[in-house]
Amino acid sequence: MLVNGHELRAWASLAGADLAGATLSGLNLTRIDLEGAQLSGADLSGSDLTAATLRGAHLDNANLSGAILKAASLKSASLRGASLVGADLSDAHLCNSDCTGADFTNALLAEADLVSVDLTDADLTGADLRAALLADATLAGANLNGVLWDKETTWPESFTPPKSV
Secondary structure: OEEOOEEOOOOOEOOOOEOOOOEOOOOEOOOOEOOOOEOOOOEOOOOEOOOOEOOOOEOOOOEOOOOEOOOOEOOOOEOOOOEOOOOEOOOOEOOOOEOOOOEOOOOEOOOOEOOOOEOOOOEOOOOEOOOOEOOOOEOOOOEOOOOEOOOOOEOOOOOOOOOOO
């Protein structure tokens, strides 16, 4: 599939590509390299981004609802206002990412690396945080109603986690 002059397919290297606002829903983008790519406002809903590289990517206000991001690298990415409703981010690496105002409702974040992630005003209602690493994460104003977590979940120091469901 050709989008903005870039061929989108599994294993492709599109580091730094400008795909802002593109419709990329339901695609197999397994192991794609989108490091530093501009994907703000893009629709990636239902796409398979397993083990994709999205380090430093700009995903502000992107739709990633129902996307599969297992073991994906989103280190230092910007996901401000992004929708990740029902997304699978198990074992994903989001450390140092900006997820301010992002919607993670019912997302699977089991074993995800969320160290130093800014989750200010994010919605994590019903999210699965079992064994997730949240050390040094910013959770000011975050909605944690109905989250699932266990003894393996690492919370920020001095943070009192909500009751797990």
